Amino acid sequence: xxxxxxxEQTLRLPPYLLNQPLNEAIKGELDSLFLDKVIExxxxxxxxxxxxxxxxxxxxxxxxxxxxxxxxxxxxxxPFVGEVISARLKESTxxxxxxxxxxxxxxxxxxxxxxxxxxxxxxxxxKDGVRWVWEYEGENYPIDGTDEIRFRVxxxxxxxxxxxxxxxxxxxxxxxxxxKPFAPMVVTGSIDADGLGPISxxx
Amino acid sequence: MKIVEAxxxxxxxxEVLDLLRSRGAGKDPTRVIASVSPSEFKxxxxxxxxxxxxxxxxxxxxFVDECKKYDLAKAEILNVLNMRPSSxxxxxxxxxxxxSRMDEKIDEYVETxxxxxxxxxxxx
Numbered sequence: 001x002x003x004x005x006x007x008e009q010t011l012r013l014p015p016y017l018l019n020q021p022l023n024e025a026i027k028g029e030l031d032s033l034f035l036d037k038v039i040e041x042x043x044x045x046x047x048x049x050x051x052x053x054x055x056x057x058x059x060x061x062x063x064x065x066x067x068x069x070x071x072x073x074x075x076x077x078x079p080f081v082g083e084v085i086s087a088r089l090k091e092s093t094x095x096x097x098x099x100x101x102x103x104x105x106x107x108x109x110x111x112x113x114x115x116x117x118x119x120x121x122x123x124x125x126x127k128d129g130v131r132w133v134w135e136y137e138g139e140n141y142p143i144d145g146t147d148e149i150r151f152r153v154x155x156x157x158x159x160x161x162x163x164x165x166x167x168x169x170x171x172x173x174x175x176x177x178x179x180k181p182f183a184p185m186v187v188t189g190s191i192d193a194d195g196l197g198p199i200s201x202x203x
Numbered sequence: 204m205k206i207v208e209a210x211x212x213x214x215x216x217x218e219v220l221d222l223l224r225s226r227g228a229g230k231d232p233t234r235v236i237a238s239v240s241p242s243e244f245k246x247x248x249x250x251x252x253x254x255x256x257x258x259x260x261x262x263x264x265x266f267v268d269e270c271k272k273y274d275l276a277k278a279e280i281l282n283v284l285n286m287r288p289s290s291x292x293x294x295x296x297x298x299x300x301x302x303s304r305m306d307e308k309i310d311e312y313v314e315t316x317x318x319x320x321x322x323x324x325x326x327x
Contacts, residue, residue, distance in 0.1 A: 001285065002214040006207040036242035042209055047243050073211060075219060084282055084297055103245035152296060195296035202292055
């Protein structure tokens, strides 16, 4: 689930940080730059692991701040295909399930990857909500949000950043409010195998 | 920004939890004083729910040694450490081609897991 990645960054340290020890100031800047952000192909940055080297400290003409070249390692959340992860149900719709890990919410299990055979019934609790039920040997096993759901990672996608919706915003204002916020990293999971799905099915 | 090495090593859930704990994540009830940001706290909360919350460095090392005789891939050992399967069904999902590679040894392996790795406190 978690990997280390080594990066190098040219960092400009603003003068108001000059009274702090160099290591802390650089770590603070790296935190604000990378924490909780997605880097394409590397995953979601969880934390700065360590700082390997700090070079430079040059001051460019006309600038009051010093610039450093820093090499450091980040802890990245990057699930690999085939990994089994435990998550909680966030919402259940006619397109499938959406699962959440607390720090990461964009995990989707589309209908073809649900345990088959199955059927769906409208959920009285939520508007537009659908509850999925697995049929196995005559018994019905519903997927509800009570316990953790184990899924296997099928695919990890980094969709490109969409272009501005700005131009047509006057006419399409009402549609814009329904648009989901852009997800830079999307994990597709599958629960179509023995041992996957809510833990209560197997224990 | 330049990527020097995209994959400098895999980390188990336990190692990330240990890193956050060493920064004081577990000890601070106010969650403001420790040098841990709110997003890191979310990861900490998630990891405390997994079996990694009970593991220690020695347990992990000993378990990896015991896995050597089953000829498993590193990713599979990582998965087992993170998930702590307690039955054969759960091991089938983690290990590819379980039937051909493990056949009879699967029960022995499940026993090794249950013996060496502590279960999550809420599952006891």
